[in-house]
Amino acid sequence: MIALPQAYAAFVNLGDNCEFGFAQRAHGIEEGSLLRWAVTPAEALLKALRNKFEGLYAxxxxxxxxxxxxxxxxxxxxxxxxxxxxxxxxxxxxxxxxxxxxxxxxxxxxxxxxxxxxLINQLESASKIFIMKSNSGINEMIIKYIVETLIEFNERNILVVVSSCGRDCLGVEAVSRNFYQATISRFAPYEKADSIDLEAWNYIVGEMVNRSDVRAERFIDTL
Structure with a gap:
């Protein structure tokens, strides 16, 4: 089993807000990343990824x-x-x-x-597991296009999309070798993004890095 601090360090947040960043912080992970504390609508993320964030923050x-x-x-x-x-x-x-x-x-x-x-280096080297969520859900076609764009950076990239089902429904399912769908009972409200269900996030992160098909050793320096 991989310890949770090591497991969380294997992930990079792609959006849509800072909730996952607070889950990482709960385990002492303070490494900075471009979108850890940003507001990142899925459609905007897709556009930015396709353009490799060209012209960002002018x-x-x-x-x-x-x-x-x-x-x-x-x-x-x-x-x-x-x-x-x-x-x-x-x-x-x-x-x-x-x-x-x-x-x-x-x-x-x-x-x-x-x-x-x-972030571009991480995308090109497939050195992290990328994770995203949206409280209201993400359009399936947008997810498809984001996965395809990540594969264009590196065919080994993995995206985890977390959705809320409003009940006791924790789970992680492989949709393809590049895309995993996870479920959680609730997200933190946007106005209080640190009000997280840490136990649920721990389950998702732990489940991902301990799956045999993920081969987490390439994301974690010391096992």
Missing amino acids: FDNLSPSSPDMVRDSATGLCFHTQMFSGMTNYGLEFKGSDAERQHIYKSEIDKISYMKQK
Whole structure:
């Protein structure tokens, strides 16, 4: 059996929010990744993957999506930021001057660029298990296209899509050698993403890395 901290370290979150990131944090996994704390709608993820995140986080493409998050119009992805915004008569607007935001942006784009390349390297080397969810479910065709896109990066890539069934229904099923469907009784509400069912996430992660068809040794440095 593979210990849970090692198991969680084998995964990279692709969305659609930070719930899985909190499950990793519960086991001491703090390794940064591009989408761990982002808001990542499945359709936006597919577009970004197909374009290899080209043009991600360009200054002129960023607009407030919440007081501490920005939306990148080129990809539809949302990221936490220090370029804070507040509500005005015209909706959410950035606080501070353009020069102040440019100063903050310079440090953020360096981090985003590093994390983007790190994710692309992981996709090209198939060195992680990729996992995603959506509280409202993900269209089957979108999942199909995402799996196909991951295979274009590397034919050994594995995607786990987690869905909620609203009852006691924990399980992991292989749909193909590149795609696994997992079920969970509930997701955390979006407004409280850290209110996770950790026991359920532990089951899914443990089940995946201990499956004989996954061959987890290629994802985990020390077994």
